[in-house]
Amino acid sequence: MFEFDADDFRDAVVELIRRTSTRLPEDVLAAMEAHRDREAEGSAARSVLSFMIRNAREAEKNSTPICQDTGTNLHFVTIPEGVSLRKVETAIRDATRIATEKVYLRPNAVDSITGKNSGDNTGEMAPFIHFDEWDEPAIRLRLALKGGGCENVSTQYKLPSAELKAGRDLDGVYKCIVDAVNRAQGLGCAPGVLGVGVGGDRATGMIVAKKQLFRLLTDTNPNPDLADLETKLYQDLNTLGIGPMGFGGKTTVLAVKIGAAHRLPASFFVSIAYMCWADRRRTMLYTPGEVTYD
Secondary structure (H helix, E strand, O other): OOOOOHHHHHHHHHHHHHHHHHOOOHHHHHHHHHHHHHOOOOOHHHHHHHHHHHHHHHHHHHOOOOOOOOOEEEEEEEEEOOOOHHHHHHHHHHHHHHHHHOOOOOOOOEOOOOOOEOOOOOEOOEOEEEEEEEOOOOEEEEEEEEOHHHHHHOEEEEOOEOOOOEOOOHHHHHHHHHHHHHHHOOOOOOOEEEEEEEEOOHHHHHHHHHHHOOOOOOOOOOOHHHHHHHHHHHHHHOOOOOOHHHOOOOOOEEEEEEEEEOOOOOOOEEEEEEEOOOOEEEEEEEEOOEEEEO
16 A cells, blocks of 8 residues: 655655756757757857757756746646545645745746736646556656746647648648747747647647657657657758747757547647757656655
8 A cells, every 4th residue: 555645745846846947857958969069160059059058057056947937837647546636736736835935946826817926836726737547656746847938839730721731640740740830930949849749639639748748859659650750840840940049050849759649530639739948857756765756
């Protein structure tokens, strides 16, 4: 039987938030360094990528947020059978308040009706928590901090699209993603990482898309059709010339990751979760008395 210690779990989540806010994952840094080296000497693209990398390294060294926009707190939690969702959610909310007090997070939760900021990143449905269950005797918590700029250019398409001349097939999906990146330009704080959800309803399609953001940039999709599409999009999107922060260059995206869900015959949605260069995501595996962070 899994014994849930709310205080111990809360403290572990505070540390997860700190690590996520202040440390860019190594696979992301490696990708940015590789792309920097492909940009021309003296170019704006190379300079911007160099500043981004320096910023990330300094943030980690000083344990300060990578970006002044510490983003939307997205928690994907997988729990063992019998663990109270309510107690886990309460502990995450308490951890969020503590992390805000410690300035790992900027106060970002605003009442949509009154415009009042709660001051501690909690409020109606905030932070945003999604639950699954598994058979493992541990809690897995995957946290993404998604900035407002990249969330604003995230989008959803409905196929077929006469405007894009896109049908209900992978070629149509390809056209949607290219259009989304073209429309975003530098507003999503490129270079971006794209999580894509094909199918589902409007809500679950975006959840599928956001879950893709937890994949390593270097992994290969187990579905060969989606693997080929990811590779083609990564190559083609980096020929658009948008470049880091929209200043031009060879680096518009760091990766494209695509997942799929079954759908209603009458509906075909393509959901695109655009993540900025500050691809802040980490995973915590928690058992009482033992915590690991990836």
